[in-house]
Amino acid sequence: MELKSSMAGNVWKIVLNEGDQVEEDQDVVILESMKMEIPIPAESAGTIKELKVSEGDFVNEGDVLAVIE
Amino acid sequence: MFQSILIANRGEIASRIIKTCKQLNIKSVAVYSDPDEDSPYVEEADVAYPLGGSRVNESYLNMDKIFEIAKEAEVEAIHPGYGLLSENASFARRCEEEGITFIGPTPDVIEKMGSKLSARKAMEEAGVPIIPGTNEPVETVDAAKEVANEIGYPVMVKASYGGGGIGMEIVKSESELEKAIESNAHRAEQFFGNGTLFIEKVIEDAHHVEIQVLGDHHGNAVHLYDRECSIQRRHQKVIEEAPSPLLTEETRREMGEKAVQAVKSLGYRNAGTLEFLVDEDQNYYFLEMNTRLQVEHPVTEEITGIDLVEQQIRIASGEELAINQGLVQIQGHAIEARIYAEDPKTFFPSPGTIEDLIIPKEEFIRNDQSIKKGFKITPFYDPMVAKLIVKGKDRNEAISRLETALSMYKVEGIKTNIPLLLNIAANQAFQDGNTQTSFIQEHITNK
Known part of the structure; x- marks a missing residue:
């Protein structure tokens, strides 16, 4: 499953690493947009298979941040 | 009166300052980042210079670039608007050094009032009522507990250099205090480069x-x-x-x-x-x-x-x-x-x-x-x-x-x-x- 960005912004923090277990609603990435932190949580539980972004990257709405299996 | 003013800001406040410049027959010099190129204020100004970049660090907070433009445009003063460089004492000081008037108070006053702690002291000296609390930094959890017990819960833990609601938290009881001190000191350090905290009484229904x-x-x-x-x-x-x-x-x-x-x-x-x-x-x-x-x-x-x-x-x-x-x-x-x-x-x-x-x-x-x-x-x-x-x-x-x-x-x-x-x-x-x-x-x- 692809975890997508809900808005344009900078990747402020990556909370989990590839291979980590993730619970439903657990934050995976925190974006920064318009001077506000926006947590992006996992929609369902699984394992982080791949992180598609690095801290500091600029992402657009709909960009894939991570792949969760 | 000045002949020309550079506006080191963007958006509505740049537009607002340009209006008054026009009324006073002062030449207005705007600066803009890449995404702001089409913002109406850029056209409203008498002259506009690109800063380049999108993020504030590359553009509106880029002092070297701003002074380079100020010299090229031969402005006599800089209006900082609000936010961005407006309460930056080093910027105001550098204006002085470059021989350009900063439209605002002196760097020393900006510095004094920029720290919530030294501002409290200054106001107390001026006879202005301040919120009951500490005038010195709270450095340990034990010291925080002592102060909080003295003024009574709930208390507000606050970063001396905080702003925009970051680095402040209401603490209702002693059990919450330790965590609040640690997390707010950390956040204040991260956001404002200074983790100094102090404690104030919470003014209810204010x-x-x-x-x-x-x-x-x-x-x-x-x-x-x-x-x-x-x-x-x-x-x-x-x-x-x-x-x-x-x-x-x-x-x-x-x-x-x-x-x-x-x-x-x-x-x-x-x-x-x-x-x-x-x-x-x-x-x-x-x-x-x-x-x-x-x-x-x-x-x-x-x-x-x-x-x-x-x-x-x-x-x-x-x-x-x-x-x-x-x-x-x-x-x-x-x-x-x-x-x-x-x-x-x-x-x-x-x-x-x-x-x-x-x-x-x-x-x-x-x-x-x-x-x-x-x-x-x-x-x-x-x-x-x-x-x-x-x-x-x-x-x-x-x-x-x-x-x-x-x-x-x-x-x-x-x-x-x-x-x-x-x-x-x-x-x-x-x-x-x-x-x-x-x-x-x-x-x-x-x-």
């Missing part, structure tokens, strides 16, 4: 009321009365009005006098604002001083008829204040609503392109903005995209005009907080002036 002041280089000082800015979300103002519906005439007069006393004690030059918390019993406590023009300055301009940007420029050029206290009179009531590009329920930002825009125009409406149809609201800056200001003969008329204006306002393509603003205007508690800082949580979000 209103946020601030006093606008002006001081010149000749020892003259006046206040321009109060603004009430209690309607906030995430500790940031949403609706501001003048005069405050809470203050009695006696409190209004007293707070004004104390504010002038503070200006004189500080030797403060230029426009500034003293923020206070005021409780239902009319007790008032100094919160902090903003050593710059405020976002909400238009409501004061509307009720006093005084152009604050003009006063700032005249003071900075060395002119003596032409206003004495007796000349400052309140006429009518003004309300400002900040239009934010954000979800009206979650307050999450909503960048995007403005597909359609209808800005209401009536004689009682003032629009401070620098947007247009097709303009792209990017994630790089503050979410405030425009300010809507209305004026009425009294508060009731101003509120009903606010509702009229908001219902005419249309921004398509991005989400805005206009539905929230309409809800507030229609709310009985707001109409009754029952506007504590907890208003949005209590009367809107939790309903």
